[in-house]
Amino acid sequence: xxxxxxxxxxxxxxxxxxxxxxxxxxxxxxxxxxxxxxxxxxxxxxxxxxxxxxxxxxxxxxxxxxxxxxxxxxxxxxxxxxxxxxxxxxxxxxxxxxxxxxxxxxxxxxxxxxxxxxxxxxxxxxxxxxxxxxxxxxxxxxxxxxxxxxxxxxxxxxxxxxxxxxxxxxxxxxxxxxxxxxxxxxxxxxxxxxxxxxxxxxxxxxxxxxxx
Amino acid sequence: xxxxxxxxxxxxxxxxxxxxxxxxxxxxxxxxxxxxxxxxxxxxxxxxxxxxxxxxxxxxxxxxxxxxxxxxxxxxxxxxxxxxxxxxxxxxxxxxxxxxxxxxxxxxxxxxxxxxxxxxxxxxxxxxxxxxxxxxxxxxxxxxxxxxxxxxxxxxxxxxxxxxxxxxxxxxxxxxxxxxxxxxxxxxxxxxxxxxxxxxxxxxxxxxxxxxxxxxxxxxxxxxxxxxxxxxxxxxxxxxxxxxxxxxxxxxxxxxxxxxxxx
Numbered sequence: 365x366x367x368x369x370x371x372x373x374x375x376x377x378x379x380x381x382x383x384x385x386x387x388x389x390x391x392x393x394x395x396x397x398x399x400x401x402x403x404x405x406x407x408x409x410x411x412x413x414x415x416x417x418x419x420x421x422x423x424x425x426x427x428x429x430x431x432x433x434x435x436x437x438x439x440x441x442x443x444x445x446x447x448x449x450x451x452x453x454x455x456x457x458x459x460x461x462x463x464x465x466x467x468x469x470x471x472x473x474x475x476x477x478x479x480x481x482x483x484x485x486x487x488x489x490x491x492x493x494x495x496x497x498x499x500x501x502x503x504x505x506x507x508x509x510x511x512x513x514x515x516x517x518x519x520x521x522x523x524x525x526x527x528x529x530x531x532x533x534x535x536x537x538x539x540x541x542x543x544x545x546x547x548x549x550x551x552x553x554x555x556x557x558x559x560x561x562x563x564x565x566x567x568x569x570x571x572x573x574x575x576x
Numbered sequence: 577x578x579x580x581x582x583x584x585x586x587x588x589x590x591x592x593x594x595x596x597x598x599x600x601x602x603x604x605x606x607x608x609x610x611x612x613x614x615x616x617x618x619x620x621x622x623x624x625x626x627x628x629x630x631x632x633x634x635x636x637x638x639x640x641x642x643x644x645x646x647x648x649x650x651x652x653x654x655x656x657x658x659x660x661x662x663x664x665x666x667x668x669x670x671x672x673x674x675x676x677x678x679x680x681x682x683x684x685x686x687x688x689x690x691x692x693x694x695x696x697x698x699x700x701x702x703x704x705x706x707x708x709x710x711x712x713x714x715x716x717x718x719x720x721x722x723x724x725x726x727x728x729x730x731x732x733x734x735x736x737x738x739x740x741x742x743x744x745x746x747x748x749x750x751x752x753x754x755x756x757x758x759x760x761x762x763x764x765x766x767x768x769x770x771x772x773x774x775x776x777x778x779x780x781x782x783x784x785x786x787x788x789x790x791x792x793x794x795x796x797x798x799x800x801x802x803x804x805x806x807x808x809x810x811x812x813x814x815x816x817x818x819x820x821x822x823x824x825x826x827x828x829x830x831x832x833x834x835x836x837x838x839x
Binding site for chain 1: 577578579580581616621646647648650651652669670672674695696697698699700748749777778779806807836839
């Protein structure tokens, strides 16, 4: 069972729709469960944390006991580290926090904080949010999430905060300088873009995750 | 590199896509769900569905159309037409839309922008502005006026002021239609688009006047005279001999405007 966590941050419909489409395409049963329950997280084979909106909304994860359940579910215990995919704010939550909501801590699975795009870059004004189709670069050859995705493939973004580059960065995108487009360390993964809205490239990524 | 977006727009009336021919005859152009998929496969970066008769017919037609169009559509999908409350918006999101476009209802009650944004995020709220240049001002573009109810009613509000207010109230994007250029196929209103684009931080989608690939290149351009638009609406690209968005995008890309290609 794939647990898609509903923490009242925007619209889950598109993510769930894409996952169900891929299950049906592969002639597999629909095992996508939208949930707010820590027990479901414990039962799940894989966990997806979508999210568009404000970082503050992730506070509900802790309030509902989901943060602890996720921390245990993804911990690298032998044979039991569940694949986890954070999308957009779901990726940012994997870091220590975000300047968008300084008092709300993230999971701190990855070091560093997410920060707003600069107002100016390279001697020019930089618009934010960063909205639209941008390209994936520097794809790490060992990335399982980005398998069969060519460098330069376009994906759809809509966000104003971003995660910095680190050793766990699995792909970059450039807007006001390079930032972490995808992060991956073992079973814990995140993407800043919206795979559910990124046409064939996005579906390939979700398929990669479902078949881990 | 961030690309400029080509957004395919479907005008829907009574559950069918319609298009005007020479401003007069409305002809049936097909089923919205079928056309949305055809545009997505044809290389469009986004789909916008505007239900131009939703106001008169209630919500049922629109929701069914949205649901069928959104099924198996994996690019951003915006829906507009008769959305007057956060509840209206929620029903449209539930049916599968990623963004809603609001126009007259946002002018009537600007709080609506934040009400929708607070539940679904700013990125989900597109404020559509129908603009007409001033005929009496020394600065006809700076003093361009907002019109509502399908362009029938002037509001006395300056377009630039409203765009800035919409941004401050939490709009994610501005969809700017120039009534002066709309339907003329002589090019977008680059001057107005540029003024609005420079006044706000959020993306501006240009609409009205597309007649050729060169018109798109011009409205996207940041060079002198260009419109600095982040995206442009293509409602009737098939009217001038371009077969789909992909063909259009290759022509635009040839002018060094970044496009999502291959797509």
